[in-house]
Amino acid sequence: MTAIDSFRLREEPLHADLAAVRSIVESTDFFREDEVQIACELVEERLAKGLASGYRFLFADPIDAPGQAIGYTCFGEIPCTLGSYDLYWVAVADRHRGQRIGQWLLAETEQRIRTLGGRRIYIETSGQDLYASTQGFYTRCGYALAATLEDFYAAGDPKLIYVKALAATTGL
Numbered sequence: 001m002t003a004i005d006s007f008r009l010r011e012e013p014l015h016a017d018l019a020a021v022r023s024i025v026e027s028t029d030f031f032r033e034d035e036v037q038i039a040c041e042l043v044e045e046r047l048a049k050g051l052a053s054g055y056r057f058l059f060a061d062p063i064d065a066p067g068q069a070i071g072y073t074c075f076g077e078i079p080c081t082l083g084s085y086d087l088y089w090v091a092v093a094d095r096h097r098g099q100r101i102g103q104w105l106l107a108e109t110e111q112r113i114r115t116l117g118g119r120r121i122y123i124e125t126s127g128q129d130l131y132a133s134t135q136g137f138y139t140r141c142g143y144a145l146a147a148t149l150e151d152f153y154a155a156g157d158p159k160l161i162y163v164k165a166l167a168a169t170t171g172l
Contacts, residue, residue, distance in 0.1 A: 004104050008066070010059045011112075013046050017059065020069040027094040030130065039089055042074050054079070055088070058109050060101055071101045073109040075121075083119035090123075106141055114166050121166065122146075127158035138162045 018040055025031055025039045045053040054076045059069040071092035078084045087109065092102045113121060123143060125134050139145075143162035152159035 004100060006063055007060045007070070007101065007104075008063055009105075009108055010061055010066075010069075011057060013043050013057050013059070014067050015047065016067055017043050017057075017069055017072075018047075020059075021072060021091075024069065024071060024091050024093045025089070028091055029094070030134070039074070039091075042088060056112070058105055058112065060092070060105055070096045071105055073105050075109055075113065077116070077118070078122070083117050085113045085116075085118045085121050087121055087123045102137065103141060110164070110166060118166055121164050123162040125160050125162070126153055127160045128156075131160075135160065 021039050021043050022036060025036050031039075042053075042055050043057070046055045046057060056075050058073045058075075060071040061067060061069055072089065073087060074089040075085055075087045078086050087106075090102055090106055090109070092099075092105070110121065121143075123138055125131050125138070127135075127148060135145075139162075141164075143164045145160055146163040147161040149159040149161070151157065
């Protein structure tokens with residue numbers, strides 16, 4: 001039994017996910033308060049508008065504690081594209097990092113995007129040294145650095161854009 005066997009995936013956000021997402025994102029010590037607020041606002045938007053919000057989620061809940069997410073992804077099709085998706089968030093609570101939950105969530109997210117007709121996934125992150133582990137994670141998961149936008153987030157803080165082309169699903 002692996003650590004992943006102790007969790008179930010869930011796509012529909014719950015009101016309890018507002019607190020869970022805040023806790024997950026804060027626990028990483030990567031994000032400023034305004035960034036944490038954005039993560040919560042995406043959940044609020046989805047709860048208010050459903051799929052019309054453009055935001056989709058995948059939550060990892062402990063089998064013995066349904067609805068108490070310890071990790072999640074948020075993604076959506078990029079407006080005015082055909083099959084290009086943004087991965088807005090992938091985060092796992094700090095106490096659960098290193099158990100391959102993030103890789104599992106990302107792989108499952110990729111599968112859902114394929115099913116939706118997605119061709120490519122784009123991910124943005126900071127180029128600061130603090131994000132070296134994040135950059136390595138994306139590379140290990142098959143993403144390639146496609147662009148660097150210097151001084152994007154702040155002076156000396158570039159935006160890195162990673163991309164992954166998805167293989168088409170077949171009707172096997």
